[in-house]
Amino acid sequence: MGxxxxxxxxxFTEVAPEHELDFNEWYNREHIDERVFMPGFRRARRYVxxxxxTRVKYFASYETGMVQxxxxxxxxxLLGDQSDWSKRVMARFTHFDRLTLACTVDLAHGISGxxxxxxxxxxxEAKQDLREILRDRVLPELASRPGMHxxxxxxxxxxxxxxxxxxxxxPVPDDLRxxxxxxxxxxxxxxxxxxxxxxxxxxxxxxxxxxxxxVDLGRYALVFGNxx
Numbered sequence: 757m758g759x760x761x762x763x764x765x766x767x768f769t770e771v772a773p774e775h776e777l778d779f780n781e782w783y784n785r786e787h788i789d790e791r792v793f794m795p796g797f798r799r800a801r802r803y804v805x806x807x808x809x810t811r812v813k814y815f816a817s818y819e820t821g822m823v824q825x826x827x828x829x830x831x832x833x834l835l836g837d838q839s840d841w842s843k844r845v846m847a848r849f850t851h852f853d854r855l856t857l858a859c860t861v862d863l864a865h866g867i868s869g870x871x872x873x874x875x876x877x878x879x880x881e882a883k884q885d886l887r888e889i890l891r892d893r894v895l896p897e898l899a900s901r902p903g904m905h906x907x908x909x910x911x912x913x914x915x916x917x918x919x920x921x922x923x924x925x926x927p928v929p930d931d932l933r934x935x936x937x938x939x940x941x942x943x944x945x946x947x948x949x950x951x952x953x954x955x956x957x958x959x960x961x962x963x964x965x966x967x968x969x970x971v972d973l974g975r976y977a978l979v980f981g982n983x984x
Contacts, residue, residue: 758862760798760983763820764910766937768812770851782845783816784980790842791818792982794834796825801981803871806945810974812851815873817939823858827919856916857937861891861909867981868905868941872948874956875937875972882965889964890938898940898955903947910937945975 771779788800802816820826838846846852878886887909895907912935918928938955942948954960956971 758864758906759859759908760819761796761821761825762859762862763796763823763825764857764859765818765820765826766855766857766910767816767818768851768853769814769816769849770812771845771848772850775845775848779814779845779848780979782841783814786839786841787845788816788980788982790839792984795830796820796822796828797984799981799983801867802979803976804979806870806975806977807949810976811972812853812974815974815976823856823913823916826856827916827923832920832923855910855912855935855937856920857910858913859908860887860911861895861907863895863899864906864908864939864941865899866905866941867978868943869978870942870945870948871976871978872940872942872945872952873937873974873976874940874952875935875974876966876970877933877935879965886961886964886966889961894955894961895938898951901942901947901951901954903944904940904942904951906941908939910939912936945977949973949975 783802788802791797792800797818797820799819800816805813825831890909895909898904899907914932914934921928940948940951942951952973956973957968959968
């Protein structure tokens with residue numbers, strides 16, 4: 757079975773070491789369950805970095821029916837009504853990054869113990885060809901490697917981003933660029949790491965506008981998840 761919808765929210769988070777116990781308890785006991793039962797949400801999972809080269813320690817994925825669920829008025833209203841525990845934990849974030857994405861290639865299969873993640877900014881003129889290469893060749897090849905379970909391509913929806921920024925009273929930058937994310941699911945961090953290297957190393961996609969040096973790679977282990 758693939759993803760439980762075509763929308764996905766990704767968040768990347770860190771806190772100071774002395775606050776990690778409270779952060780993890782909040783995420784596992786309140787936040788994941790709270791988000792799963794919000795309108796449009798179907799499933800949520802959270803991960804911890806599995807090697808020191810991974811840039812951000814924690815990331816979470818939230819699957820929604822469609823990406824527009826992430827800027828729906830009811831959802832935006834609920835974001836403004838956080839619990840006291842949520843307010844305390846969120847105030848301690850030392851890093852926070854949020855992407856609202858549409859899934860354009862879904863080769864996901866079940867739930868895996870590890871996820872590899874590749875983030876990059878494709879040039880506009882290369883997007884169509886790059887999407888086809890990933891859909892028809894690269895992602896099927898990576899998903900079929902021993903120990904691998906699936907692969908998806910996610911594209912940040914800039915219209916949804918703009919709605920979210922305006923709802924927070926923030927300006928929409930003129931130079932806002934669309935980020936793409938590839939998620940690779942497998943049975944261990946080392947297996948998904950090898951798949952990341954095979955898919956994005958040695959400038960494999962350089963002819964399609966994505967140099968290996970411009971791709972942010974990460975290897976993560978599953979911590980907790982829940983679904984409706």
